Amino acid sequence: MAKTWFITGASKGFGREWAEAALERGDRVAATSRSAAAFDDLVEKYGDAVLPLRVDVADRTAAFEAVQQAIDTFGELEVVINNAGYGLFGMVEEVTEQQARDQIEINVFGALWVTQAVLPHLRARGSGHIIQVSSIAGLTSLPGLGIYHASKFALEGFTASLAAEVKGFGIKVTLVEPAGYATEWAGPSAVQTERLPAYDDFRAAMSGISSRRGDPSATRAAILTVVDAQQPPLRIFFGDGPLERITKEYEARLDEWRNWDEVSKAAFGS
Template identity: 60%
Template sequence: MKTWFITGTSRGFGRLWAEAALARGDRVAATVRDLATLDPLVEKYGDAVLPLRLDVTDKAAVDAAVARAIEHFGHLDIVVNNAGYGLFGTIEEVSEEEARAQIDTNLFGALWVTKAVVPHLRERGAGHIVQVSSIGGINAYANLGLYHASKWALEGFSQALAQELAPFGVHVTLVEPANYATDWSGASAVHATPLDVYEPARAARAARVRPGAVGVPTATREAILAVVDAEEPPLRIFFGRNMIEQATTEYESRVATWEAWREVSEAAHGTPEQ
């Protein structure tokens, strides 16, 4: 039996993964903004669920929630930073308030939870931190710039974190989902005030979405259990089809550009004085 701490469990991946954990006999500290959304889980699984009201942008509240979960269950094994949302809008369209809110939730929310749990996991010499990133954590598309900024930053600090925690027996995994039929782009998403000049770009992007390209969220339940049960879990894993092809195309393009500009790059090194 494992003990989980999962943020954003009212819907989407957070809810599905909490249900998957509970269904096999694990325990879950589930955080949400509205505790009423957890009533069905509590009714079904009783004391195996610890409902916690939490806004992940509030660092003091995060510290208190983590401490409460550890006090209640005795320890944590798996920590899932799932809370987040999509912000749609070009760089020009996104307001300062929208940009700050996106980074506060998607990046700093995950950072505060991570910082709160690391001393506990490090001292135990075991544990697994799962960061919910995205294909948008390694690639970038028009109209999602600030969302990508939050996920690229999450990827960076998590890769460093994995190296820092490896000597203590604590694992870190970045789960990078494709496009799934969750509220990420629906009710929970934020849309900046659009400018007409960018409508053609938005239409072109929408036209590239292929039939069948949207994943089925429930299919991720067994996948996340396989990841957290692995003796040597991956630092990164895609959830969804054709992700490796997208990543290969992206990185081949980067390498080709770097190669094309190699002469300028190396000239910029200069000649160190002997």
């Protein structure tokens, strides 16, 4: 049976790939972007199966109105994907107040507003699947991406709580945690801070670090598998390498906590 999707940030990257994957198999998609014209080709190809919506997800009222418009048009929503977001590149000291606020507004509050908007509908129907597009950056941190990491750690935190809160209503929740992919996240869609010369040597040392970039189109089958699963995971990596990396990261954390356990216990008091 065809499903009805609501996808934010659907004009490019993962959002575009997943919107096309859903439409190709006969599903319906409410696709949001800051430019509804970005979906003209999809509307031409798939007609009424596509609902193009111009939405700034950081605007809570606009997010709620878009969700309601999708429900009014399609009658229901079953799969909700919070994909809208971007990368903020810069050392913590370099980030301006506005850059930091904008990053959190889109990456955290945008997902929160859409989630809040769809929950009454999903509770009423007793089913649904909310998918938050996090990142391996929501589990481990690299220099030069501090505020982006903060946004993804925040997304991970409230989503894990959400999953427990809505399980009894029949609502499923999944965090998709991609590794590096050849999307526009690190290119045209990124925001760069003004660089401080104090970090030039550090940047030069990091410049030799390279990583493979996955093919975004390869995630199409994966997202459909997650969406169609009777018992989808709360967390799933997309990409080759995250499991090994996070295993090492968490083992190192456990070692450090164990090494300092006596101090930790002493801090509790008698």
